[in-house]
Amino acid sequence: MRELRRSWPIAIVLVLALGAQVLVLEAEPLYGRQLVALGLAALACVAALCAHRPVVATVCVCASVLVTTTLICGPGRAVFLDTAGVNGIDGFDLAPGRLGIAESVAVLVLVAMVVRTARPPVVVGVVGAVALVCAHATLLRVGLHSWFTEGGTRVVVLLWVLSVGYGVLLRTRDGERAAAATSAVERVRQDERLDLARELHDVVAHYVTGMLVQAQAAFVVSDRDREAARHALPGIITSGTDAVGAMRRLVGTLRDSAAGTATDDLAADLAVLVDGARAAGVPVRARIELPAPVPPELGRSVLRLVQESLTNAAKHARGATLVEVDVELTPTAVRVSVADDGTGRPAHSGGFGLVGMRERVELLRGRFHAGAARTGWLVTAELPLAVHR
Template identity: 55%
Template sequence: MGEQRGRPLIVATAVMVAAVFAVTGRIIGFDRALRLISGPGVGETWFDHPVYTIAESAVVLVLVFAHAWRTPVLVAVPSVVALVLVTEHAAFYRPHISLSRADAVQLMLILSIIMAAGGLLLRMRERSRAALAAAAEERARRDERLDMARELHDVVAHHVTGMLVQAQAALVVAAQDKDKACEMLPGIVEGGTDALGAMSAMVRTLRDNGAATATTDLAADLHRLAQRSGLPVRTNVELTADVRPELGRSVLRIVQEALTNARKHALGATSVEVDVRLTSSVVLLSVVDNGRPGPQHSGGFGLVGMRERVHELGGRFFAGATGEGWLVTAELPLEVRT
């Protein structure tokens, strides 16, 4: 594209350089023009008319501007130099009516510098815009990768953790009661089936560029999530109005991750309370357990993912020990952050 765009300018520059020198030779004589000897003109010609001189200078300056703006550097530099040299040659050796030779040379040099600077300014501006656009595109890709990583972690960690807990329990009781251990196998199979289904749903969502939503009935999904968590969960959901699906998905994922963390790290937990309430401007949610925080309860990617998800929505997030267990709270605004 750059070469094709520069070819007409190269041709025009070559023609203009030849034309300016030819006119100079026509006015003062080719012998003087080639030997760089100044003197009177060889005869009166219409090329001496100020209108032609102005038009010729304007075309040269436009070409200088165009090269500084558009053509590749290896083409722009010799083209601009050739145009300036042939124009300065003409300004010095041609006779002028209203300007001295020195004034004509200085004027054309100043105008050429101004036009070249203007073209370079536009070139730099376009490059800056292209760099900003590339940075924005890369930032969008990075955000998309982070979102995909969080979604993958939320889905896989929730289901696989449940399967792991049941498998570990089956191993513990297998030595004393194999029948009871076998009774736990259907739960593990169900957890694996749910994991595959969730993964398929997530892949469909990503393939559709996020058009699909994770929840259309947030209250029902929250109750279902609590029932399947394998924890003694008590839920309190107060939603007096519909929540937009994208926000509902974030609420569901945060509660899901909080329950997953409670199942993995809340040692000896006998109670987990999930509270989700809707106010006029925000969704308030909290998940609190009464277990003893395990060695990894204060960190991990799960907390990082929840915090990032909340901050992207312009909300506030807290997670930490309460003295009697572990608390996760979030405040998510109803309006989309701009």
């Protein structure tokens, strides 16, 4: 049914062809065989609409043309016997070409649609069968001599070439659309994989890093101060619980793309993030100036940028005594800055944190910078509001 609904333009063309055929026959009273032949032409038009089933459609169209030829020429002549026609030896009850409009349109539509949709072996079989039936009908109805002398050959060949060419054109366009759709689906999947990778890195790795930092600190002081090492355990448990919660939220996001994709209160979420970093031992000082609400999707990216920057500071900023976090809302953008005064650490290379942050900002048409400052490391980003308004 879906294929039939898509074929309504073709159905209109076939109906118009049948209507034109009826107008041609309206000048004279219709005989019984003429009515039957007109019905057979209608059957051929209906079969042409079912070209998505090429074998059945081809059988119906060929049978319609063959039976119509038999009605016009008589059973004997239809099998090339030297006998009288249906109206005697001198003529036919149906004039040559009387039903040619509807039959011809049905045949051309069938050929074009089969070339468009069927497999190459099926296309060859259908085109060959229809060509043989049409050649048989033309030879008997018009006569071989008349067909060549009246220029019918050129017309028929041209119509067949146009039909096959149109089918090839449609087949090519369908292939291009399918390739474009496949490419689009692959791009979406790639974006989803990248987004998942960012979330795993930005969220889960953040909490795991906090656990490692606290565990390392507890290990260092465990020999000389067991009580201090014991006090680090609740922080590790809290970070582990947060990591499990983040994983569950991430799984929920995968099951429902509308869940967990945004933050409704960026200032509160940033405050929780900073408090968690302080609890993990990162010396953070934050200045958050958000006098107006930030679009939730944009706020999510801001939160992830700050989160990843604090994670990097905890992992790489050796000897840091201060990590400054500045988040400011301007009339046109949200500005983020995370700077530390750590020294003697390797550059942020070889990981995916900076790559993910840069990708996030570039997708939002913003500006991003990360690099060594006069003291420590500096990450800045500017995310425009216009994209989310």
